[in-house]
Amino acid sequence: MTDREPLSTEPYKGVRDFYPEDWAKMNYAFDIMRTVLRRRGFEEYAASPLERAELYESKTSEEIVNEQTYSFIDRGDRKVTIRPEMTPTLARMVAAKRRELVFPVRWFSIPNVFRYERPQRGRLREHYQLNADILGIADAKADGEIIVIVSDLLRAFGAQDADFSIRINSRTLLSAAAQALGLSVDEVTAYSALLDRKNKMSGADFETERSAFRRSGTDPLELIEAGTNAEVDAELKKLEALIEAFRSHGMTNVVFDPTIVRGFLYYTGIVFEVFDTDPGNNRSLFGGGRYDNLVALFGGEPIPAVGFGMGDVTLIDFLTTHNLLPANITGAPDLFIGTPSEADIAQAQGCAELMRSRDVNTLVNVSGKSLGDQIKEAVRRKIPYFIAYGAQEAESGMVTLKILNDSREESISLDSLAAFITKDK
Amino acid sequence: MTDREPLSTEPYKGVRDFYPEDWAKMNYAFDIMRTVLRRRGFEEYAASPLERAELYESKTSEEIVNEQTYSFIDRGDRKVTIRPEMTPTLARMVAAKRRELVFPVRWFSIPNVFRYERPQRGRLREHYQLNADILGIADAKADGEIIVIVSDLLRAFGAQDADFSIRINSRTLLSAAAQALGLSVDEVTAYSALLDRKNKMSGADFETERSAFRRSGTDPLELIEAGTNAEVDAELKKLEALIEAFRSHGMTNVVFDPTIVRGFLYYTGIVFEVFDTDPGNNRSLFGGGRYDNLVALFGGEPIPAVGFGMGDVTLIDFLTTHNLLPANITGAPDLFIGTPSEADIAQAQGCAELMRSRDVNTLVNVSGKSLGDQIKEAVRRKIPYFIAYGAQEAESGMVTLKILNDSREESISLDSLAAFITKDK
Numbered sequence: 001m002t003d004r005e006p007l008s009t010e011p012y013k014g015v016r017d018f019y020p021e022d023w024a025k026m027n028y029a030f031d032i033m034r035t036v037l038r039r040r041g042f043e044e045y046a047a048s049p050l051e052r053a054e055l056y057e058s059k060t061s062e063e064i065v066n067e068q069t070y071s072f073i074d075r076g077d078r079k080v081t082i083r084p085e086m087t088p089t090l091a092r093m094v095a096a097k098r099r100e101l102v103f104p105v106r107w108f109s110i111p112n113v114f115r116y117e118r119p120q121r122g123r124l125r126e127h128y129q130l131n132a133d134i135l136g137i138a139d140a141k142a143d144g145e146i147i148v149i150v151s152d153l154l155r156a157f158g159a160q161d162a163d164f165s166i167r168i169n170s171r172t173l174l175s176a177a178a179q180a181l182g183l184s185v186d187e188v189t190a191y192s193a194l195l196d197r198k199n200k201m202s203g204a205d206f207e208t209e210r211s212a213f214r215r216s217g218t219d220p221l222e223l224i225e226a227g228t229n230a231e232v233d234a235e236l237k238k239l240e241a242l243i244e245a246f247r248s249h250g251m252t253n254v255v256f257d258p259t260i261v262r263g264f265l266y267y268t269g270i271v272f273e274v275f276d277t278d279p280g281n282n283r284s285l286f287g288g289g290r291y292d293n294l295v296a297l298f299g300g301e302p303i304p305a306v307g308f309g310m311g312d313v314t315l316i317d318f319l320t321t322h323n324l325l326p327a328n329i330t331g332a333p334d335l336f337i338g339t340p341s342e343a344d345i346a347q348a349q350g351c352a353e354l355m356r357s358r359d360v361n362t363l364v365n366v367s368g369k370s371l372g373d374q375i376k377e378a379v380r381r382k383i384p385y386f387i388a389y390g391a392q393e394a395e396s397g398m399v400t401l402k403i404l405n406d407s408r409e410e411s412i413s414l415d416s417l418a419a420f421i422t423k424d425k
Numbered sequence: 426m427t428d429r430e431p432l433s434t435e436p437y438k439g440v441r442d443f444y445p446e447d448w449a450k451m452n453y454a455f456d457i458m459r460t461v462l463r464r465r466g467f468e469e470y471a472a473s474p475l476e477r478a479e480l481y482e483s484k485t486s487e488e489i490v491n492e493q494t495y496s497f498i499d500r501g502d503r504k505v506t507i508r509p510e511m512t513p514t515l516a517r518m519v520a521a522k523r524r525e526l527v528f529p530v531r532w533f534s535i536p537n538v539f540r541y542e543r544p545q546r547g548r549l550r551e552h553y554q555l556n557a558d559i560l561g562i563a564d565a566k567a568d569g570e571i572i573v574i575v576s577d578l579l580r581a582f583g584a585q586d587a588d589f590s591i592r593i594n595s596r597t598l599l600s601a602a603a604q605a606l607g608l609s610v611d612e613v614t615a616y617s618a619l620l621d622r623k624n625k626m627s628g629a630d631f632e633t634e635r636s637a638f639r640r641s642g643t644d645p646l647e648l649i650e651a652g653t654n655a656e657v658d659a660e661l662k663k664l665e666a667l668i669e670a671f672r673s674h675g676m677t678n679v680v681f682d683p684t685i686v687r688g689f690l691y692y693t694g695i696v697f698e699v700f701d702t703d704p705g706n707n708r709s710l711f712g713g714g715r716y717d718n719l720v721a722l723f724g725g726e727p728i729p730a731v732g733f734g735m736g737d738v739t740l741i742d743f744l745t746t747h748n749l750l751p752a753n754i755t756g757a758p759d760l761f762i763g764t765p766s767e768a769d770i771a772q773a774q775g776c777a778e779l780m781r782s783r784d785v786n787t788l789v790n791v792s793g794k795s796l797g798d799q800i801k802e803a804v805r806r807k808i809p810y811f812i813a814y815g816a817q818e819a820e821s822g823m824v825t826l827k828i829l830n831d832s833r834e835e836s837i838s839l840d841s842l843a844a845f846i847t848k849d850k
Contacts, residue, residue: 006723006725007479007722007723007724008479009518009520009521009723010477010521011473011476011477011517012473012476012503013501013503015472015473016472016473017470017472017518018470018471019470019522020468020469023469023471024468024469038758038786039781039785039786039787040781040788041758041786041787043445043757044445044449044452045442045443045444045445045448046448046451047442047443048436048437048440048442048537049474049537050437050495050507051436052435052436052437054432054433070475070497072497074495075541076438078437082507092432092436093442095434096434096435096442102805104791106788112473112474114475116499116500125475126475141791145791297431297432298432298433298434299431299432300431331468332468333463333466356464359464360464361463361464361465362465362466363465363466363531364466366529366570377527380527381527
């Protein structure tokens with residue numbers, strides 16, 4: 001219809017197209033997330049991916065603001081950022097209604113978040129991320145509740161405690177150690193950034209960089225391990241008490257790890273990361289922590305807060321590694337109604353309406369294909385059940401149900417067909 | 426913690442924050458959409474809101490491309506558009522896998538779409554839009570199926586046929602009339618744009634502009650009404666046959682309206698719009714049509730296609746006008762477990778785990794508030810059920826269930842509590 005070159009069918013670089021089978025897998029994960037969070041009294045919120053850019057200019061990590069956000073000026077001269085993470089939006093929304101909301105607030109959301117990743121790294125520029133947060137509880141009860149939810153979630157996906165470990169640290173502990181050694185605020189920030197990069201650098205490089213933070217031969221990590229400073233030790237005991245509480249509740253995979261710091265600058269208390277324990281995939285899956293000062297950036301008193309963000313890509317990797325993703329997630333309808341001849345289509349559509357009214361997702365053939373080809377089509381569509389519906393079936397009220405992934409069939413009354421199929425779903 | 430001015434809590438101009446109660450209403454609507462479409466054998470797909478800008482440069486309406494898209498250059502010098510509509514993405518995805526997909530394709534999606542609307546119009550810059558499309562069926566069967574789904578959807582939300590009308594026209598009909606009068610392609614486009622603006626201008630202005638398209642005293646609309654041209658009449662009869670088929674299936678609210686054209690340039694066959702029949706809200710709610718040439722822009726043979734897009738804002742307006750939005754959509758948990766004293770919290774959490782394992786969304790008090798204040802908190806949270814759980818309840822296995830929106834209570838065994846609550850949900 002035009003002389004121009006055909007348009008490319010590629011999506012924009014670094015983002016994904018979700019065909020129905022891909023999206024069904026995502027919905028499988030989203031449904032489990034929603035169920036686990038709602039069971040625990042959490043409520044779902046949402047917001048636009050478009051945010052005012054200033055929201056990210058104070059407390060997010062500098063690397064993200066400077067190099068990794070999508071930011072642009074709109075036609076009305078406003079600076080817009082496409083959200084790289086959800087926590088600043090959450091803090092903004094809670095701050096906006098701090099007088100009306102009932103605290104503690106327990107909220108979750110499953111936003112898509114965007115980062116301008118350099119293409120060569122092969123990383124995605126958009127992913128989905130479950131965010132769950134408790135705002136309004138200052139003590140360790142909320143820290144504990146968040147960690148329990150992390151464990152509960154992975155268990156709900158079928159993981160065993162041996163499949164993952166939750167490594168906890170505390171920014172307060174690290175600050176106490178740094179303060180005891182007389183490090184400046186900037187030095188603490190630089191030291192945290194070094195710990196955050198630890199696993200991406202050689203041991204020798206780490207030791208070289210680390211030496212800049214030693215005072216009288218000791219850096220904060222070594223001071224924590226030495227156990228010689230009373231204030232540092234008091235912080236460490238708090239963390240050990242939390243870990244002990246998990247153990248007494250049967251969670252044996254929560255461990256103390258003083259090298260966990262997390263990239264964002266806004267954390268103020270506990271920080272944690274969840275690691276896959278599979279030797280071939282031994283890396284951080286996701287994490288979170290306490291950020292008691294973020295809401296106060298919007299004015300008013302600080303509101304204590306703790307939460308985590310779990311990305312879809314590492315989650316699906318983890319589930320795949322541990323063989324936890326069910327094989328039968330296709331997004332396909334339940335039943336294909338074939339028509340012996342085109343004259344049967346109207347009657348088959350009536351039959352389909354009955355099935356739909358009984359919660360069976362039903363497709364009707366409207367083509368002139370042979371029944372054999374219709375069965376092949378149902379198989380290609382990964383639809384598990386097939387019946388042919390023509391004059392004979394309409395008269396007898398009996399159909400032959402083909403169970404396609406089993407290659408078997410049975411005679412069944414139309415009246416009991418829907419119950420048979422939905423029982424299996 | 427800083428000296429800077431507090432950050433604003435406002436969202437970016439023209440987009441919405443969805444607090445849990447707002448989002449629960451959206452999820453109510455999304456769930457109905459998903460159920461209706463899946464029942465009819467449609468499968469859900471998704472894609473990123475970031476698209477290559479060229480996707481919109483050929484076939485979308487010019488107003489949208491020039492004035493209303495969010496477009497920017499990324500750090501890698503690529504021109505990016507935040508999608509203003511879903512149909513070009515759908516066409517791209519189908520074109521990309523045209524050799525693997527099983528046709529006809531019946532897909533739906535509920536994307537957020539973005540337009541840079543001028544603020545003074547008070548219109549939103551982001552909204553959600555259900556898109557449902559059938560690709561691979563050239564004849565009127567698919568047109569009919571799409572219109573039936575539109576009707577089915579609104580009925581699923583509780584609407585009666587008297588609450589809305591579906592007004593159908595055909596681009597083919599309009600082209601036949603324009604061609605019979607000798608109008609050029611550009612004139613047909615200009616005439617379509619005039620019809621599209623008809624309801625936004627005075628009758629006198631319409632008559633003035635219309636006169637430019639008269640040949641021998643007749644414009645296309647008048648030629649269609651006159652019924653004097655055989656080819657125009659043949660097209661009209663096809664449309665009337667389709668409408669008659671709906672009537673014989675009990676859909677009495679589908680009518681022919683030759684002034685319906687729709688804004689997008691890519692429509693090639695039927696076009697339709699759904700109108701609210703309420704006198705106070707008599708306007709177009711949403712619409713769709715046939716676009717047989719869009720997929721071919723990506724190369725290869727054309728793939729016939731028909732579908733519609735239904736926006737959340739006009740839908741919720743419609744449901745509100747007709748009193749169809751249930752009042753009890755809050756997003757709140759089902760049950761609040763109060764604790765007589767802080768010593769009871771651990772035991773109450775055990776009780777909560779039991780309730781959660783039985784599908785009850787449960788919140789436990791972890792504060793030191795009095796029981797009276799805990800009940801008040803449950804009411805403010807719009808949680809429908811409350812029990813107190815302490816040593817006495819643990820021992821007897823009996824609890825006093827307060828049904829908060831009824832201000833009544835009853836004694837019930839812990840073992841039957843979950844069934845009582847979920848039966849009501």
